[in-house]
Structure formats: structure tokens, C-alpha cells
Amino acid sequence: MSGNTIQTPTSAQEPGGASSGFEGDRAADSVGAIVRGYVDKVRGGDLGALPAVLGIVVLGILFTVLRPDTFLTPLNLTNLLVQAVPITLLAMGLVFVLLLGEIDLSAGVVSGVCAAVLAQLLAESGSPWWVAVLAAVATGMLIGVFTGSLVGIVGIPSFVVTLALFLGWQGVTLRLIGQGGTVPVRDPVINGISNDTLPVWLGWLLAVLLVLLYAGLQLARWRSQRARKLASEPLVIVVARIVLIAAVVLGVTAVLSVDRALSAAVELAGIPYAVPLVLVLLLALTFLLGRTGYGRHVYAVGGNAEAARRAGIDVTRIRVSVFVIAGTMAAISGIAAASRLGSVTPGSGAGNTLLYAVGAAVIGGTSLFGGRGRVRDAVLGGLVIAIIANGLGLLGVQAYLNFIITGGVLLLAASVDALARRRATTARR
Amino acid sequence: MSVLPDRPSDGHPGPGSPTLELRGVNKSFGAVQVLHDVHLTVYPGQVTALVGDNGAGKSTLIKAIAGIHPVDSGEVVFEGRRVHLHGPRDAARLGIEVVYQDLALADNLDVVQNMFLGRERKRGVVLDEASMEQAARDTLTKLSVRTLKSVRQLVSSLSGGQRQTVAIAKAVLWESKLVILDEPTAALGVAQTRQVLDLVRRLADTGHAVIFISHNMVDVFEVADRVAALYLGRIAADVPVDQVDRAQVVELITAGRSGDLGIEPTVAEAGV
Numbered sequence: 001m002s003g004n005t006i007q008t009p010t011s012a013q014e015p016g017g018a019s020s021g022f023e024g025d026r027a028a029d030s031v032g033a034i035v036r037g038y039v040d041k042v043r044g045g046d047l048g049a050l051p052a053v054l055g056i057v058v059l060g061i062l063f064t065v066l067r068p069d070t071f072l073t074p075l076n077l078t079n080l081l082v083q084a085v086p087i088t089l090l091a092m093g094l095v096f097v098l099l100l101g102e103i104d105l106s107a108g109v110v111s112g113v114c115a116a117v118l119a120q121l122l123a124e125s126g127s128p129w130w131v132a133v134l135a136a137v138a139t140g141m142l143i144g145v146f147t148g149s150l151v152g153i154v155g156i157p158s159f160v161v162t163l164a165l166f167l168g169w170q171g172v173t174l175r176l177i178g179q180g181g182t183v184p185v186r187d188p189v190i191n192g193i194s195n196d197t198l199p200v201w202l203g204w205l206l207a208v209l210l211v212l213l214y215a216g217l218q219l220a221r222w223r224s225q226r227a228r229k230l231a232s233e234p235l236v237i238v239v240a241r242i243v244l245i246a247a248v249v250l251g252v253t254a255v256l257s258v259d260r261a262l263s264a265a266v267e268l269a270g271i272p273y274a275v276p277l278v279l280v281l282l283l284a285l286t287f288l289l290g291r292t293g294y295g296r297h298v299y300a301v302g303g304n305a306e307a308a309r310r311a312g313i314d315v316t317r318i319r320v321s322v323f324v325i326a327g328t329m330a331a332i333s334g335i336a337a338a339s340r341l342g343s344v345t346p347g348s349g350a351g352n353t354l355l356y357a358v359g360a361a362v363i364g365g366t367s368l369f370g371g372r373g374r375v376r377d378a379v380l381g382g383l384v385i386a387i388i389a390n391g392l393g394l395l396g397v398q399a400y401l402n403f404i405i406t407g408g409v410l411l412l413a414a415s416v417d418a419l420a421r422r423r424a425t426t427a428r429r
Numbered sequence: 430m431s432v433l434p435d436r437p438s439d440g441h442p443g444p445g446s447p448t449l450e451l452r453g454v455n456k457s458f459g460a461v462q463v464l465h466d467v468h469l470t471v472y473p474g475q476v477t478a479l480v481g482d483n484g485a486g487k488s489t490l491i492k493a494i495a496g497i498h499p500v501d502s503g504e505v506v507f508e509g510r511r512v513h514l515h516g517p518r519d520a521a522r523l524g525i526e527v528v529y530q531d532l533a534l535a536d537n538l539d540v541v542q543n544m545f546l547g548r549e550r551k552r553g554v555v556l557d558e559a560s561m562e563q564a565a566r567d568t569l570t571k572l573s574v575r576t577l578k579s580v581r582q583l584v585s586s587l588s589g590g591q592r593q594t595v596a597i598a599k600a601v602l603w604e605s606k607l608v609i610l611d612e613p614t615a616a617l618g619v620a621q622t623r624q625v626l627d628l629v630r631r632l633a634d635t636g637h638a639v640i641f642i643s644h645n646m647v648d649v650f651e652v653a654d655r656v657a658a659l660y661l662g663r664i665a666a667d668v669p670v671d672q673v674d675r676a677q678v679v680e681l682i683t684a685g686r687s688g689d690l691g692i693e694p695t696v697a698e699a700g701v
Contacts, residue, residue: 231581
């Protein structure tokens with residue numbers, strides 16, 4: 001496949017020779033070595049996306065067997081994706097907070113406050129949709145600055161700050177909406193986020209472009225790494241990943257492009273706008289976290305705050321900033337939720353919203369202990385949570401069982417995280 | 430930081446002139462004077478072992494050199510020029526790098542990411558991973574580090590000796606002239622100590638001035654060119670390693686005196 005010498009990580013080093021070591025950087029291209037490397041990684045406590053992918057597959061099979069007529073229909077799968085959107089958006093912001101080993105228990109109700117701001121501006125003062133959206137997002141950012149300052153500058157543990165704010169912001173939402181009230185959201189643009197779809201042809205065009213762009217970037221990076229003799233993955237892995245991404249993107253597009261209308265009289269097909277919204281934010285935040293100095297510093301502070309401080313990183317600024325990101329994403333999540341439900345109530349963002357979002361991040365592979373996590377974890381975990389919520393809804397289980405199962409899933413994910421971490425610590429040396 | 434021209438103390442500057450010279454440095458914390466009239470000379474291409482019992486002032490001395498605790502009085506001369514260090518950044522700008530005992534590496538980042546932490550190379554806003562990886566690899570190769578499997582390995586997967594190696598290589602990456610190593614072999618096994626001592630030696634052989642703090646006399650005599658012994662905040666001796674033996678150094682550490690070497694008894698007692 002490539003002209004490079006095949007060297008397995010276990011191959012002996014030339015003793016005292018001119019070799020400069022690093023033989024692991026020119027990674028093995030044989031399938032056996034790749035599999036062995038992956039098994040070692042998982043054993044070492046780095047599970048990656050494994051639990052979330054397993055969860056999606058197992059739960060998907062389970063609910064397909066239990067509800068063969070309804071679960072795997074295009075209509076239900078579309079519903080499921082749109083259901084997952086607010087959870088995923090909230091979890092994306094939480095990933096940044098969790099990366100520092102902090103927690104934001106108030107993120108859910110912050111999304112409620114921002115949604116209330118949005119709804120009141122639309123309903124009461126008749127503001128255009130973009131003014132309401134900007135106001136809601138600005139509210140989320142300001143709340144993030146406030147939370148972050150209390151944690152980063154005053155130095156109160158984030159658990160306590162956000163537990164207090166969890167109560168406090170619910171009061172603010174209640175004040176904005178009014179006791180027992182419901183503010184409807186009727187703006188066509190806002191409602192359209194979750195309920196309108198891209199034209200089918202545009203959906204396909206974007207999907208194909210996305211796949212080509214991804215493949216191009218991945219291959220270009222691989223080629224330049226090989227050309228400059230830098231550490232690189234085996235080509236098989238790169239190609240396999242491209243094929244996988246292409247299959248998922250095109251598969252989802254295909255399902256969403258089928259006419260899912262219940263009556264033959266109307267046609268309902270295409271990708272809901274909420275899906276590309278998640279995708280754009282996923283790409284932007286992944287870029288921020290993986291490719292910029294800021295992202296690198298977030299990981300460093302999460303891994304070893306003292307080392308980061310000695311390296312000249314402004315730890316306080318980083319600490320405040322992750323809460324700003326969480327607040328901003330909470331606002332966007334609140335807007336998406338308001339769009340889906342068509343209204344905002346005093347209970348918006350309360351209840352199990354936050355639990356779902358933290359669960360999504362952790363199931364996706366983000367550690368509660370800080371230092372490990374990626375933005376895509378929120379998407380994978382968000383899907384798992386949405387499948388559970390959706391499937392239990394189809395089964396018609398009673399509310400009490402729903403709570404118990406969802407809580408149990410979060411506990412399970414946290415246990416996997418804790419065990420993986422212990423594994424990683426003991427695997428050293 | 431201000432840099433004043435300085436009269437050369439002993440003749441012409443040139444090859445062999447000291448990288449760092451401390452002249453009569455004093456440092457107090459409140460009423461407690463930790464460093465008394467400390468004189469210390471550190472040469473390029475040489476390993477200067479800094480020894481002393483717990484509480485003798487070793488940590489304070491290196492923190493003074495690193496700019497963390499500015500000195501109260503006395504002169505700090507770096508490459509023939511008198512300098513004032515008011516913060517770690519002043520020291521870093523001069524080319525002084527400290528490898529602390531507790532390492533200051535982030536476990537969740539890989540070797541390259543750790544070596545460039547806080548000083549990442551960028552193209553626009555994007556991290557220039559290729560150039561950083563290349564530079565990290567070059568530095569490690571220059572130091573003949575052959576024990577790392579990959580520069581993209583997470584630091585959490587490294588052994589103690591490898592971590593120490595990365596921490597030292599990180600210090601060298603920045604065109605540093607003076608590298609201060611705080612007990613780099615503490616808590617290492619035999620083979621790993623060997624690796625690190627070899628690396629310390631190579632550091633000096635590549636022209637760096639090295640201050641090597643250690644409690645282990647075997648390591649000191651193995652790797653050092655000079656020994657400076659601190660006793661109760663005073664320099665008891667600052668001599669080439671071949672002019673003393675192990676017993677003498679231990680005596681200097683514990684009593685401040687050994688034969689003709691060391692602090693005058695009266696002064697030593699006054700310091701107690």
C-alpha cells in the first residue's frame with residue numbers, strides 16, 4: 001500500500017545504531033498490528049467512541065426487535081434525530097467544562113432562561129427573529145461570564161456555584177414566563193429550525209460535498225505527514241474512517257430523503273435544518289478544540305493545571321472561557337428546544353435536561369475527571385440518549401421507569417469512565 | 430528586566446567564561462534569612478552539582494535564578510552582563526530553563542504537545558503540528574534519546590525516566606543556555622537513572638550550562654564537573670569534582686566544613 005518499510009511496534013530497535021528511535025511513528029501497516037494496537041489502547045483505558053457506538057447498535061437492535069413496526073421507520077428516525085438536537089447542543093458546551101474537570105449543573109436551566117428571553121422578545125415586543133436569537137445567545141454568554149467568574153476568579157467550586165444557579169435561574173425563567181404560563185413561539189424561522197427541511201436535492205448535494213471535503217482533508221493530511229516523515233496512521237485506517245463517515249452521512253441522508261408523511265396526500269422529505277446546525281457547530285467547535293492554541297490550552301489545564309500555569313497559560317481565563325462556551329451552547333440548545341416544542345414554559349430546561357446532556361457527553365467518552373473528551377462525544381452520546389428516550393416512548397413505559405432507566409444509564413456511563421481512568425493510571429509503567 | 434554592562438571579574442570574556450555568576454546574593458523571607466552572601470559560578474559545557482541538606486536553601490537558590498523569588502541584594506551576572514530577574518519570563522528570555530521535580534507535564538497530552546506547551550507554533554490561528562513535531566523530534570535526536578517509541582505517545586503512557594527525558598528535552602527546545610534540574614533522578618529505577626544521567630551529560634556536552642540538584646552522591650560524582658555545597662544558606666564549597674571525594678562532600682553538606690574546605694567555624698556557628 002505504501003512504499004514504507006513495514007515495522008511493527010514490537011520490532012527490535014537497532015541496538016546503539018544510527019536509528020533515532022520513534023519507530024512507533026512509522027506505524028505498522030499490517031492488519032494484525034493495527035488490531036493489536038487498538039486492543040492495547042482499549043485495555044489501557046482509552047475506550048474512545050466504543051461505548052457510544054456499542055450503545056447505539058445494541059439499543060437500535062433492541063428497540064427494532066421490540067417495536068418492529070415503528071422504531072426503524074424514516075418518520076421515527078427523523079423524530080429521533082430532531083429529539084437529539086437540544087441534548088447534543090447542550091452537551092457540546094458541557095464537554096468544554098468537563099474537560100477542565102468542572103461541572104455546570106445550571107446549563108439546562110440556562111437554556112430555559114435563554115429560551116424565555118427569545119420567546120418573550122418574539123411574543124411581547126414582536127422583535128424580528130434574529131434580534132431574539134442574538135439576545136438569547138448574548139444572555140447565554142453573559143450568564144457564562146458570570147458563572148465562570150464565580151468559579152475561576154472568586155474560586156467557588158463549580159459544583160456549588162452551578163447548583164445554586166440551577167435554582168436561581170429557574171426562578172428567573174418563572175418570572176419571565178409567569179406562573180403556569182406558556183409562551184408560544186410562532187415565528188416561522190425559529191419553528192423552521194426543527195420542523196422545516198432542506199430540499200432533498202440540496203441535502204444530497206451538501207452530504208456529498210461534506211464527504212468529499214472530509215476525504216480530501218484526511219488524505220491530504222496523511223500524504224503530507226508521510227512526505228515529511230511525521231507520525232502518521234496507516235493508510236488503511238484513514239481510508240476505513242473515510243468510508244465509515246461516508247456511509248453514515250450518505251445513509252442518514254438517504255433515510256431523511258424518503259417521503260415520511262403519514263398520509264399519501266402530502267410529501268414530507270428532506271433533512272431538518274437542525275441537523276446541519278448541529279453539524280456546523282460540531283465542525284467549528286472541533287476545530288477550536290483540536291487545531292487552535294486555545295483548545296490545546298483547555299486540554300492542558302484539564303490535564304495538569306499547575307503545568308499549564310508554569311507554561312505561561314492564563315488558567316483563570318481558560319476556566320472562565322469554558323463556562324462562556326457552555327452558556328452560549330445552552331442558549332442555542334434552548335432555541336432549538338423552543339423551536340421543536342413551539343413554546344416555552346417555566347419548566348423549559350429543567351427536569352432531566354441537564355442529566356441527559358451530561359449523560360450524553362459521558363457516554364460519548366468525555367471524562368468527568370477532566371482532560372479527556374471531544375466535541376463529537378456529545379453527538380454520539382446525544383444519539384444514545386435520544387434512542388433511549390425515543391424507544392421508551394414507543395414502548396409506552398411508565399414515567400417512573402423512564403426516570404430509573406435514564407438515571408441507570410448515566411450511572412453506567414460514569415462507572416465506565418471511572419474504571420477506564422483507573423485502568424489508564426494502573427497501566428502506566 | 431534591565432541589563433547593565435558589567436566589568437568582567439576575571440579577565441576577558443570568551444570560551445570558558447561562566448554562563449552564570451552569583452555574587453554575594455542574599456535572600457530573606459520576612460525575618461528568616463535563607464541565603465547568605467552566596468557566590469556561585471556555573472560554566473557552559475559543565476554540570477555543576479548543587480548539593481545540600483533539606484532546608485539548606487537549594488530550592489530558594491534555584492527559584493532566585495529562575496526569577497520566581499527575586500534576590501534582595503547581590504549581583505546576578507548572566508553571560509558577563511549583570512541582570513535583574515523579576516519573573517520566570519525574564520529568566521526564560523535569557524535562556525534559563527528549570528525542570529522541576531514534579532515535572533510539570535500534562536498526562537493527557539502527547540510528547541510534542543507537552544514540549545511546546547504554552548509556546549505553540551501557529552500558522553494564523555491554526556497550530557502548526559508538522560513543524561512542532563519536526564522540531565521536537567530533532568531536539569530528541571540531538572540529545573540521542575532513543576527510548577521513546579513515538580513522539581505522538583501520550584505522556585501518561587511513559588515511564589518515569591521517559592517523562593524526565595521529555596521534561597529535560599522540553600527545556601532544551603528553547604535555545605536554553607542554562608538548564609536547572611531539580612532532583613531528576615529521585616524516584617527512578619536503576620536503568621532509568623542511567624538514562625537520565627546520560628542525558629544530563631549530553632546536555633553539558635552540547636554546550637549547555639547545567640545545574641544538577643541531587644541528594645545522591647553516586648549520581649553527583651558520576652555526572653558532575655563541579656560541586657557546590659550549600660550549608661544553612663551559605664556556599665560551603667564550590668570546587669571541581671576531582672578535588673573532593675564523597676566523604677568530604679557529605680561532610681560539607683552535614684557540617685559545612687571538611688578539612689580546609691568550607692565555612693569558617695565562627696561564621697558557621699553564627700548562621701545557626
